[in-house]
Amino acid sequence: MMKPKVHVPTLLLDRNKCLANIRRMADKAEQNGLIFRPHFKTHQSSNIGRWFRQAGVDKITVSSMRMAEYFANDHWLDITVAFPVNIREMDLINRLAAYIQLNLLVEHHETVQFLDRHLRHPVEVFIKIDVGTHRTGIDPSDTDAISRIMDRIAASKTIKLAGFLAHAGHTYKARGREAVQEVHESYLPMLRDLKARYAGEFPHVLLSVGDTPSCSLAEGFEGVDEIRPGNFVFYDVMQVGIGACRVEDVAVAMACPVVATHPERGEIVVYGGGIHFSKDRLKEDDGQENYGWMVEWTNAGWALPKEQPMFLKALSQEHGIVQATPEFAARIKHGDILGFLPIHSCMTADLMKHYQTLDGEYIEMMKYV
Amino acid sequence: MMKPKVHVPTLLLDRNKCLANIRRMADKAEQNGLIFRPHFKTHQSSNIGRWFRQAGVDKITVSSMRMAEYFANDHWLDITVAFPVNIREMDLINRLAAYIQLNLLVEHHETVQFLDRHLRHPVEVFIKIDVGTHRTGIDPSDTDAISRIMDRIAASKTIKLAGFLAHAGHTYKARGREAVQEVHESYLPMLRDLKARYAGEFPHVLLSVGDTPSCSLAEGFEGVDEIRPGNFVFYDVMQVGIGACRVEDVAVAMACPVVATHPERGEIVVYGGGIHFSKDRLKEDDGQENYGWMVEWTNAGWALPKEQPMFLKALSQEHGIVQATPEFAARIKHGDILGFLPIHSCMTADLMKHYQTLDGEYIEMMKYV
Numbered sequence: 001m002m003k004p005k006v007h008v009p010t011l012l013l014d015r016n017k018c019l020a021n022i023r024r025m026a027d028k029a030e031q032n033g034l035i036f037r038p039h040f041k042t043h044q045s046s047n048i049g050r051w052f053r054q055a056g057v058d059k060i061t062v063s064s065m066r067m068a069e070y071f072a073n074d075h076w077l078d079i080t081v082a083f084p085v086n087i088r089e090m091d092l093i094n095r096l097a098a099y100i101q102l103n104l105l106v107e108h109h110e111t112v113q114f115l116d117r118h119l120r121h122p123v124e125v126f127i128k129i130d131v132g133t134h135r136t137g138i139d140p141s142d143t144d145a146i147s148r149i150m151d152r153i154a155a156s157k158t159i160k161l162a163g164f165l166a167h168a169g170h171t172y173k174a175r176g177r178e179a180v181q182e183v184h185e186s187y188l189p190m191l192r193d194l195k196a197r198y199a200g201e202f203p204h205v206l207l208s209v210g211d212t213p214s215c216s217l218a219e220g221f222e223g224v225d226e227i228r229p230g231n232f233v234f235y236d237v238m239q240v241g242i243g244a245c246r247v248e249d250v251a252v253a254m255a256c257p258v259v260a261t262h263p264e265r266g267e268i269v270v271y272g273g274g275i276h277f278s279k280d281r282l283k284e285d286d287g288q289e290n291y292g293w294m295v296e297w298t299n300a301g302w303a304l305p306k307e308q309p310m311f312l313k314a315l316s317q318e319h320g321i322v323q324a325t326p327e328f329a330a331r332i333k334h335g336d337i338l339g340f341l342p343i344h345s346c347m348t349a350d351l352m353k354h355y356q357t358l359d360g361e362y363i364e365m366m367k368y369v
Numbered sequence: 370m371m372k373p374k375v376h377v378p379t380l381l382l383d384r385n386k387c388l389a390n391i392r393r394m395a396d397k398a399e400q401n402g403l404i405f406r407p408h409f410k411t412h413q414s415s416n417i418g419r420w421f422r423q424a425g426v427d428k429i430t431v432s433s434m435r436m437a438e439y440f441a442n443d444h445w446l447d448i449t450v451a452f453p454v455n456i457r458e459m460d461l462i463n464r465l466a467a468y469i470q471l472n473l474l475v476e477h478h479e480t481v482q483f484l485d486r487h488l489r490h491p492v493e494v495f496i497k498i499d500v501g502t503h504r505t506g507i508d509p510s511d512t513d514a515i516s517r518i519m520d521r522i523a524a525s526k527t528i529k530l531a532g533f534l535a536h537a538g539h540t541y542k543a544r545g546r547e548a549v550q551e552v553h554e555s556y557l558p559m560l561r562d563l564k565a566r567y568a569g570e571f572p573h574v575l576l577s578v579g580d581t582p583s584c585s586l587a588e589g590f591e592g593v594d595e596i597r598p599g600n601f602v603f604y605d606v607m608q609v610g611i612g613a614c615r616v617e618d619v620a621v622a623m624a625c626p627v628v629a630t631h632p633e634r635g636e637i638v639v640y641g642g643g644i645h646f647s648k649d650r651l652k653e654d655d656g657q658e659n660y661g662w663m664v665e666w667t668n669a670g671w672a673l674p675k676e677q678p679m680f681l682k683a684l685s686q687e688h689g690i691v692q693a694t695p696e697f698a699a700r701i702k703h704g705d706i707l708g709f710l711p712i713h714s715c716m717t718a719d720l721m722k723h724y725q726t727l728d729g730e731y732i733e734m735m736k737y738v
Contacts, residue, residue, distance in 0.1 A: 006457070007455075007457040007458055008433075008435070008455070008457070008458065041686060041687075063686055063687045064377075064640075064687055066377070083628070083640070083687055083688070084628035084629045084638065085628065085703075086376075086377070086626050086628050086640045086704075087626075087703055087704040088375070088376040088377070088626045088704055088706075089376055089377065107629055108629070108630075108703065110702075110703065111703055114703070114704075134634070135638070135683075135685065135688060135690060136628075136629050136638050136688065169685070257455045257456075257457045259452070259453035259454065259455050259505075260453045260476055260477065260505050261477075265503070269453065269504070269505050271433075271452070271455050274647065274649070274716055275716065275719045278643065278647070278648060279647060279648040279649050279716070280643070280648050314504075316504065316538070317410060317432055317715055317716070317719070318410075318432045318433055318452055319452070319504060319505065321504065333479075334453075334454075334456055334477065334479065334480055334483070335455075335456040335457055335483075337457075346686055347643055347644065347648070347686070350644045350686070351720070367736070
């Protein structure tokens with residue numbers, strides 16, 4: 001490739017890296033006897049969805065009803081919405097449940113009651129279990145609340161229990177394989193206990209887990225039936241920091257035109273700001289904020305510079321400020337295109353609303369307004 | 370209004386507050402004998418643009434060429450792109466310069482040379498002066514660099530010098546009228562000196578300034594010809610913190626459905642995350658992060674709760690976690706709609722891609738993909 005042909009901030013996609021990421025995770029699921037139900041909230045793209053289909057995937061996860069509708073329109077017929085049911089979207093739930101296998105997430109018996117009263121077509125539900133992230137879900141020790149939901153499900157003709165679903169978001173605070181493995185092993189027993197507890201009445205419940213760090217790094221999935229990772233399709237700087245991937249596995253990079261240089265302070269100003277990258281950032285050891293690592297263009301795509309690392313130190317709405325060396329900043333010209341690995345690819349992709357492959361192909365994304 | 374009719378995260382717009390914000394700023398410009406060239410990057414809406422037109426505005430500022438094109442399509446014929454020229458967009462520059470008064474921003478003589486060589490229609494340029502924010506622009510003491518640009522402009526037949534343009538972004542770090550006034554007074558003399566220095570050769574150059582805190586709070590605009598504030602059209606929690614507006618002036622609020630409650634830890638989970646609000650945040654005095662203040666619905670629209678303040682303490686892609694009181698969290702039901710003032714309305718509006726007025730009208734925004 002060497003230099004990408006772009007005029008404005010553009011999210012480049014290395015299809016080979018992306019396909020390798022998909023392949024690797026599909027293989028891991030298969031080797032562990034797990035259902036692979038990838039989360040599509042990261043790429044939000046029907047094109048990329050088809051790459052998963054070619055890898056044998058026929059069940060997916062999404063994070064909103066509108067995303068479920070977008071993928072249902074592309075003939076995905078078994079979709080889990082891994083977000084607590086928003087009862088305000090009952091019409092859309094019924095519209096989709098009429099023709100796809102729709103799996104919803106609940107954490108309160110009143111939601112089950114509401115669904116039972118308003119559903120016109122069958123759905124399955126997962127009960128969300130909080131395995132330590134404390135964002136959503138029921139504490140696994142709160143078997144009163146869990147039993148109450150299960151009783152309500154057992155009494156319903158339209159709602160079937162799919163299983164227990166957990167998202168160990170706290171693996172994002174772990175660093176390295178051992179730390180992630182430790183989190184992984186800390187919560188699996190709770191889920192296995194739940195499954196065993198209700199096995200008499202509900203013998204077919206699934207255990208579904210699925211953050212990208214665990215699915216990438218952890219070994220041992222005893223009792224688990226399904227994984228739902230999403231970010232691994234692209235990975236990003238955050239995942240490199242966790243150790244979930246190598247920097248070479250990151251499959252997306254922003255390409256941004258240079259609009260000003262300030263060699264005296266080693267800074268380069270690019271067209272590419274918070275409305276392109278998102279404001280997700282990392283704090284470096286010295287307290288400096290990092291909104292993206294700079295990469296250099298290579299024949300194959302991009303790579304980290306061999307010398308000193310350079311990065312985006314600040315973003316405003318449309319501006320990005322690169323902290324570079326004075327020599328590099330003096331060498332760069334207005335109109336040059338610089339590349340950056342995003343800190344959090346899910347957020348960057350959501351903002352950019354499409355991809356451009358290394359050979360210039362346009363890859364569409366869902367757009368809802 | 371009392372309870373907004375929404376099903377998914379929705380950006381509500383209080384038209385009366387917005388019109389009052391526009392009126393107040395237009396009046397201030399008029400009283401100070403200033404050209405009012407509002408920045409449209411905050412609202413990005415042709416509908417709202419027309420409210421400005423009704424207030425007598427006929428010159429605007431935007432932050433990208435694509436935004437210039439969007440507003441040119443709605444018959445705005447005098448547009449300043451307050452972002453350093455991206456020479457990769459020369460085709461679009463020529464397309465717009467053919468039929469509107471296009472004003473560009475430069476900070477290097479080579480950019481002027483490039484423009485002169487490739488322009489097919491006349492444009493005006495502002496020279497960007499760095500008055501202390503150190504994002505873009507030339508140090509006002511670097512008169513060699515400035516003179517070099519001016520010589521290059523004087524030699525061009527298609528490029529005319531409009532003036533000097535500054536953005537005192539460092540007022541965002543000030544708190545209160547006096548602190549903002551101090552920043553304001555610290556940089557105006559530099560600009561007046563520049564104007565005087567070149568008055569012989571360029572007698573008609575303008576001084577253009579324009580951050581929302583200065584334009585809202587500062588007094589005394591001697592030597593200034595034009596202001597370009599943008600955020601004031603909505604304001605937000607950040608501007609309340611600076612003291613640039615009252616909380617009652619904030620003209621937008623997010624309406625988000627409740628999807629889970631955790632009264633035991635005083636938390637409410639709403640449908641509304643980083644892809645709706647953006648990840649811009651404030652740090653409270655106790656170190657707690659704040660992604661938006663909760664408001665209550667009133668007959669007229671919304672207001673801060675009278676008791677304890679409540680706020681969004683965390684956002685993930687689609688989830689927002691409200692830090693509430695245990696009593697409030699216990700009172701709230703799934704499907705209720707909670708309101709939040711955004712931390713940074715420019716970023717939230719950019720993500721939401723449309724507005725809904727308090728009487729349910731759809732207000733469009735530019736969409737580029």
